[in-house]
Amino acid sequence: MVVLAQADLRLDTSPIDFVFVALYFALALGIGVAARRSVSSSLDFLLSGRALPAWVTGLAFISANLGAIELIGFTANGAQYGIPTVHYYWIGAVPAMVFLGIVMMPFYYGSRARSVPEFLRMRFNTTTQRVNALSFALAQVLIAGVNLYALGLVLEALLGWSLQVAIPVAALVVLSYTFLGGLSAAIYNEVLQFFVILALLIPLTVAGLARVGGWNGLVEKVTAGPGGAEQLSAWPGTGLTEIENPFLSVLGIVFGLGFVLSFGYWTTNFAEVQRCLSAKSMSAARRTPIIGAYPKALIPAVVVIPGMIAAVLIPSIAALKANPDAPSDVTYNNTLSLLMNEVLPNGVLGVALAGLLAAFMAGMAANVSSLNTVFTYDLWQDWIRPGREDGYYLRIGRAVTVIGCLLAIGTAFLAGSYQNIMDYIQALFSFFNAPLFAIFILGLFWKRMTGPAGWTGLVAGTLAAVIVDVLVRTDVLQLSSQAGSFVGASAAFIVGVAVGAAVTLVTQPKPDAELVGLVWQLTPKAARTHSTTGDDAGWYRSPNLLGAGVLILVVVLYLLVP
Numbered sequence: 415m416v417v418l419a420q421a422d423l424r425l426d427t428s429p430i431d432f433v434f435v436a437l438y439f440a441l442a443l444g445i446g447v448a449a450r451r452s453v454s455s456s457l458d459f460l461l462s463g464r465a466l467p468a469w470v471t472g473l474a475f476i477s478a479n480l481g482a483i484e485l486i487g488f489t490a491n492g493a494q495y496g497i498p499t500v501h502y503y504w505i506g507a508v509p510a511m512v513f514l515g516i517v518m519m520p521f522y523y524g525s526r527a528r529s530v531p532e533f534l535r536m537r538f539n540t541t542t543q544r545v546n547a548l549s550f551a552l553a554q555v556l557i558a559g560v561n562l563y564a565l566g567l568v569l570e571a572l573l574g575w576s577l578q579v580a581i582p583v584a585a586l587v588v589l590s591y592t593f594l595g596g597l598s599a600a601i602y603n604e605v606l607q608f609f610v611i612l613a614l615l616i617p618l619t620v621a622g623l624a625r626v627g628g629w630n631g632l633v634e635k636v637t638a639g640p641g642g643a644e645q646l647s648a649w650p651g652t653g654l655t656e657i658e659n660p661f662l663s664v665l666g667i668v669f670g671l672g673f674v675l676s677f678g679y680w681t682t683n684f685a686e687v688q689r690c691l692s693a694k695s696m697s698a699a700r701r702t703p704i705i706g707a708y709p710k711a712l713i714p715a716v717v718v719i720p721g722m723i724a725a726v727l728i729p730s731i732a733a734l735k736a737n738p739d740a741p742s743d744v745t746y747n748n749t750l751s752l753l754m755n756e757v758l759p760n761g762v763l764g765v766a767l768a769g770l771l772a773a774f775m776a777g778m779a780a781n782v783s784s785l786n787t788v789f790t791y792d793l794w795q796d797w798i799r800p801g802r803e804d805g806y807y808l809r810i811g812r813a814v815t816v817i818g819c820l821l822a823i824g825t826a827f828l829a830g831s832y833q834n835i836m837d838y839i840q841a842l843f844s845f846f847n848a849p850l851f852a853i854f855i856l857g858l859f860w861k862r863m864t865g866p867a868g869w870t871g872l873v874a875g876t877l878a879a880v881i882v883d884v885l886v887r888t889d890v891l892q893l894s895s896q897a898g899s900f901v902g903a904s905a906a907f908i909v910g911v912a913v914g915a916a917v918t919l920v921t922q923p924k925p926d927a928e929l930v931g932l933v934w935q936l937t938p939k940a941a942r943t944h945s946t947t948g949d950d951a952g953w954y955r956s957p958n959l960l961g962a963g964v965l966i967l968v969v970v971l972y973l974l975v976p
Contacts, residue, residue: 481777492721559825614769849875
């Protein structure tokens with residue numbers, strides 16, 4: 415990523431703007447202090463004591479994802495590709511979130527597993543648990559580094575802080591409230607951050623549309639500019655995938671993004687699943703991702719559209735789009751910062767800056783809070799130091815929180831070695847999420863699948879994705895980085911399923927009695943649903959009804975887009 419000269423990006427801030435930022439930081443730390451009072455055990459620190467209501471966990475679920483990568487990456491994609499970017503939301507997120515709530519949460523929550531790796535131990539064996547725990551821990555440290563690096567770049571460009579100062583300062587704030595209050599502090603801060611982020615995105619969108627003559631004015635300007643009317647249509651999305659054949663482009667979006675990458679991320683990524691497991695009941699856990707799916711379906715209006723506005727309003731972005739091969743000090747990753755500086759006045763600018771900081775911290779807090787849970791339970795307690803008193807594991811969880819933040823500072827500078835952090839993050843998803851989804855979905859619906867098949871399928875799928883990534887980066891496969899991620903994720907899924915199936919046929923399965931509650935056909939229907947009494951009563955709390963509603967919403971949104 416190329417950073418603009420300080421004079422080009424520096425925000426025209428006033429003292430009132432910094433007052434808003436300071437108030438936000440104080441509130442975030444205050445939540446950590448308040449949450450500390452409810453932490454008396456490792457379960458309180460790492461899983462909020464499984465006591466939070468669905469609306470809190472639902473907003474935290476979506477806020478944990480609404481971080482640096484989303485705001486910078488998809489605003490950039492909106493500027494570069496236009497409307498086709500909505501596929502990352504409508505087909506690349508919402509269906510998988512509904513599937514997680516309706517189909518998979520009964521097994522996660524019903525098994526009382528404290529993490530995804532622990533569920534894999536129950537379904538497969540300890541080797542599969544440890545392989546996944548190690549790969550997940552590595553992934554979270556790397557992804558937390560991406561969030562930190564992106565935040566450091568913004569603070570460097572907008573406020574003049576150096577990366578060496580901005581990255582540790584941002585890490586220290588996240589460390590402070592997660593160390594004090596654990597997952598509860600992270601989740602309640604994520605609820606706060608959700609609204610603070612909207613306080614950035616909504617004024618940015620409204621002010622931007624006013625500058626370009628409303629929606630009709632934006633349509634006219636996009637149609638007349640580079641990319642033309644194709645950037646106002648979702649399908650076939652050839653500009654997004656950079657696959658010239660329309661059929662193959664649609665196939666890449668539907669299978670590579672909509673199935674493998676999407677389901678792999680949303681249904682097995684513990685940074686998201688952890689928010690569901692912190693809910694107070696099975697019904698609340700099932701509703702958590704579905705509640706989050708409603709704002710997820712609408713977020714393109716305040717993320718993708720601002721990117722499109724910037725592409726016609728900001729001269730440097732318009733010039734980049736007209737001639738991408740010409741030397742330039744800007745990249746599409748600068749889109750959000752440039753648009754903020756162009757259209758937001760003082761005061762609002764301070765709120766927007768707080769929203770931007772909130773987005774980065776939400777993403778990193780999700781990474782760190784899930785890392786400390788997996789490391790403490792799946793690696794330290796179940797493998798390295800079993801059988802200690804609970805207070806010992808609470809101390810380990812806090813120590814890992816500190817270590818995770820320090821490691822993220824190191825990986826933040828590693829992320830800086832990549833020219834495009836979106837390429838980097840998509841590659842990480844294909845490495846770690848797609849193969850996990852392959853063995854997870856096979857094991858959920860095929861009771862014959864064995865323990866050795868779980869970890870061998872996971873390792874083989876990861877290797878397949880890495881090989882595809884190397885072939886793309888060395889130009890052996892002539893694919894764009896986006897298409898390469900779709901192909902890599904598809905390869906990871908197919909190889910993971912194939913190896914898992916092959917190993918299953920030559921190894922011994924578990925007895926059926928050990929798989930009740932872990933495999934679909936051996937779990938009674940009553941155990942896959944939930945009671946509707948007490949706080950869970952009411953037709954409007956039905957996960958099936960809520961899931962159907964958000965899927966209908968997505969269909970309507972697609973019909974509104976040409």
